[in-house]
Amino acid sequence: MKAIVNAKVITMACGVVENGTIVMDKGKIVSLESGGVVPEGATVLDVEGRIVTPGFIDAHVHAGICEEGVPGAMNAVNEDTSAVTPHVRAIDGINPSDEGFRNAVEAGITCMQILPGSANIIGGTGVIVKPVGNIVDRMVIRAHSGMKAALGENPVNWQGGKGRFPSTRMGNAACMRKAIGDAFDYRAKKEQAEKKGEHFTLDQGMENFLPVLDGTVPMRIHCHRADDICTAIRICDEFGLRYTLEHCTEGHLIADYLAEKKVKAAVGPTATSKTKVEVRDKGWHTLLALKEAGVPFCLITDHPVIPIENLPVAAALAVRAGLDEQTALKALTVEAASHLELEDRLGSIESGKDADLVVWSGDPLDVRSRPVQVFVDGQPQLDW
Structure with missing residues (x-):
């Protein structure tokens, strides 16, 4: 059992607790009280009034697949042999020793x-993983967190550029509809075979699609431009699928529509140059418009597009651009946890949640601040 004492705790659930005592045991938060009693025998860490927050969450990265310092590693993130590869799993491509x-x-x-x-x-x-350990399977929180999909320039350039279908935005949509339709056909045939007691040959890609059809996990759709965002929504609505919007760069142009549709958006990477046409209106104004419209969003780095260690810097830049600090912190914690459908475990400091905590040298949204201690499942990760 461990206890953090004398902390200014930004709980993200019930405001700020001064002189907080956080008790952790078996990887979970046991209690949080102002001036609370430390259980007998607990290891005590006096943080001397420093700020403690929940661990931050980056809901969209390619860490371990696009490895740091490995030439050509960007290509490793795409199984670029077909436009439709539902049988591919990110977990199988991760090198946990990636820095x-x-x-x-x-x-x-x-x-x-x-x-x-x-x-x-x-x-x-x-x-979904926690970034600690040397065996991927022990790092995993959720092995199938959603089916990655993409619209816009990337599939057009990658597939059409090789003379393959699709080569237009119309083709993108048609290809996505066919892939989803094929998955529904597969499920129907499998159910029919099971009812008849007949042999049925399993298809790994279609099996990976079944949790999407059942509503267990969402589609996670890469879409920057407003029309691509609307196409993603249109297709998922047609098939009755849950989904998240990944990037949502022009979300500010249709913020009211996104609010009406009750979407969840992962916005970023914003602090980069405008490397293609569909991100030419990229900027922090997207976050301001989504906040005004009541659209929930989290901030992402798309690591290694932005190095993952700069996620707090991105939040600080958003604040400099006019986003309020509370919303910026929510975008790194509770909203990111909700985006990943893990709000019951992560994103705030509450009894029963995972003991993933950060002790900061100063204000976490001050770029001069740094973590002086990080706990993952209650275990300290840095030298104090």
Whole structure:
């Protein structure tokens, strides 16, 4: 059992607790009280009035697949042999020794969703991990966190550029509809065979699609431009699928529509140059418009597009651009946890949740601040 004492706790659930005592045991938060009693025998860490926050969450990265310092690693994130590859799983391509994981912990990031890239219309399944350990299977929180999909320039350029279908935005949509339709047909045939007691040959890609059809996990759709965002919504509505919007760069142009549709958006990477046409209106104004419209969003780095250790810097830049600090912190914690459908475990400091905590040298949205201690499942990760 461990206890953090004398902390200014930004709970993200019930305001700020001064002189807080956080008790942790068996990887979970046991209690949080102002001036609380430390259980007998607990290891005590006096943080001397420093700020403690929940661990930050990056809901869209490619860490471990696009490895730091490996030439050509960007290509490793896409199984660029077909426009539709639902059988691909991000978990199978992760190198846990990638320094990106350590960089994340040292920046106060204790959870991330790793996704395949956006070269394919259907790219494969994502995985949610905590960035600690040398065996991927022990890092996993959720092995199938959603089916990655993509619209817009990337699949057009990657697939059409090789003389393959699709080569237009119309083709993107048609390809996505066919892939989803094929999955529904597969499910119907499988159910029919099971009822008749007949042999049925399993298809791994279609099996990966079944949790999407059942509503267990969402589609996670790469879409920057407003029309691509609307196409993503249109297609998922047609098939009755849950979904998240990944990037949502022009979300500010249709913020009221996104609010009406009750979407969840992962916005970023915003602090980069405008490398293609569909991101020419990229900027922090997207976050301001989504906040005004009541659209929930989290902030992402798309690591290594932005190095994952700069996630807190992105939040600080958003605040400089006019976003209020509370919303910026929510975008790194409770909203990111909700985006990953893990709000019952992560994103706030409450009894029963995972003991993923960060002790800061100063204000976490001051770029001069750094984590002086990080706990993942109650275990300290940095030298104090």
